[in-house]
Amino acid sequence: MIPFVDLKAQYKSIKNEIEAAVLKALESTQFVLGSEVVALEEEFSHYCGAKYGIAVNTGTSALHLALLAAGIGPGDEVITTPFTFVATVAAIDYTGAKAVFVDIDPVSLTIDVTQIEAAITERTKAILPVHLYGQPADMNPILEIAQRYGLIVIEDAAQAHRAEYKGQRVGSIGDLGCFSFYPGKNLGAYGEGGMVVTNNPKYAQIIEMLRDWGQERKYHHVLKGYNYRMDGLQGAILRVKLRHLYAWTQARRAIAAQYDQLLAKADVKTPTVMPYSHHVYHIYAVRSKERDVLQQRLHEQEIQTGIHYPIPVHLQPAYADLGYKAGDFPHSELASRELLSLPMFAELSPVQIETVSAALCERIPCLN
Template sequence: MSGVNDPIPFLDLSGEYHAVEAEWFAAIHETGQSGRYILGPNEQAFEEELAAHVGTKFSLGVANGTDALLLSLRALDIGPGDEVITTPYTFYATAEVISLVGATPVFADILEDCFTLDPASVKTKITDKTRAIMPVHIFGHPARMDELNAIAREHDLAVIEDAAQAYGADVGGKRVGSLGNAGGFSFYPTKVLGCYGDGGMITTDDEAMLERLKKLRNHGASAPFMHDTVGYNSRLDEIQAALLRIKLRKLDDDVAKRRAVAARYTELFAGSVVKAPTLPANGGHAFNLYTIRMPERDRVRGVMNDNGIPSSQCYPLGLHLQEVYEHLGYKVGDLPVCDQASTEALSLPVYPAMKMEHVERIADTIIKALG
């Protein structure tokens, strides 16, 4: 029977590719004939369509998700002497961009049930140097934005959402990326909305910020060959924008399929010692990754490897304990929930076209390994 012994990929984009191939190739052909390869009509249309889908007034295409966060910080004039509170349980780029603008990342702990930034911990990290909070909607689970925004309002702080892993997630019916001063999205191929290369987007309701971002993404140019600030070469190319327009039209269906895969996993893990991902109390999970917690994680992962079951260990060491941030002085135990999560969490395959037979085989292998 199909799915019993065939290889299980961690992510299989081939089915998705074949579904969009003809339409995308037609868009490539049209782009080639037009001669507009950068900041062309597809890129401009995609900005409008994505803003409408997310629920913001504006969006701006950039080269990647890292730049989306970096330029957002720059547009808010955050730099040397400033502090930005964020999570240590995330991909390095989240903290890296804070360092790149000359500010200092300040790490707060995470919530045990969903891996997102703990508002109570954030409160303890605020100083007179704090300028912003950068929550991460990790694995597709939206952060506690109501509480974080309340803290930000109380202390006059900006909020930049790292929504790289969470396109399609929402809080109270409002999509992530529309819940702060700015939202940063990544279109890396493994993301919920991914292109076939690199790409990113910034969303905002702030028109003044949008104008600043337009300069920053294009070498600080205020007009052709005229520059009034130091900027970047960070633009979403026309061919990737054409693909993303095609994929955006089926995004809601793809997220629904991811949620169906996640629901089956959770059903199978019920009654075991595996802690399945929680669902937001007032919102929707996008399930960029399905991340469980379990005892003896490393031993169980070895059994999975022996049985051809792929997985990903996100994240093996909190950013606060990594060599690059030794100078900040964090030690084991300072952020105990993050430290514990790093020893227990394991991400399992989840994508729209995933076979339910594979889900069942993965869950069965894990449960048997746990005894």
């Protein structure tokens, strides 16, 4: 069987480093926050090109606290895309604000920057672009619109560790950047984890308090906060894995290039890398009108695949109260019916890539 993601292979490659780091963290008995988390915050924020990093328990918490730090609350509107994991929209909802959707660009699959301005109202307070699948959104037009209208830009970089927009690491481009360290991510914890990065010291201070019950110092609660703290063990594990992120990213990009070559003449559309983008391929998704047939074909040959995402958020029953209907965002809806995510992880072998590609070509002609 060829897995969609193979976390065991990655673990085996760094087993000794991980076990040494975990043992050190256990012996320190700093199980919540602590020195390993502080060190991770410094290392990861520097890696992103940002001044401050605040570690939290999940990527969703990172989004939630970034929105709160930016002053988003009841009655406000935040512009984002419906073609994303539901957490993007859930975090907006947690603040009492309303998500306002803009369709995706059908080529990049990220927010269509030409439609953002038309969605702005007097209640709009922020734009929340999603760097989907590891490809950055087109940030310069977003920043220009935000500046003209006095809006905050919060990057959802949950799938885009080490991705770059015109040479600048994502997360440090807008006012705040939010990352997830869910195990399957390009930089994944052995459990849950997240991070907010920013160059704004006020935002950093607010988020640091909010994640730990709103405390300015122990038992002195300035804000109504949350229990969103990162575990010390996850901090230690992520510090080890951060050292390998460059090599893993290069491997993902090489795998994507091999897929591109092998599928170049297949009747599937491979991912388009935008000219401004350094794509890190959290997901390698091909498009086909026969997506479901292809997925079944691969399943029969013991090749695991995924669908990211089969139902856009505006059509999810939980978010029917936003008032959208089928047909409102045609590019998002078509993408949800056509995209198929192929196996993608740094340890994927050339033989496995060839096997996946050959299986696709059996169903859809690949011309020699």
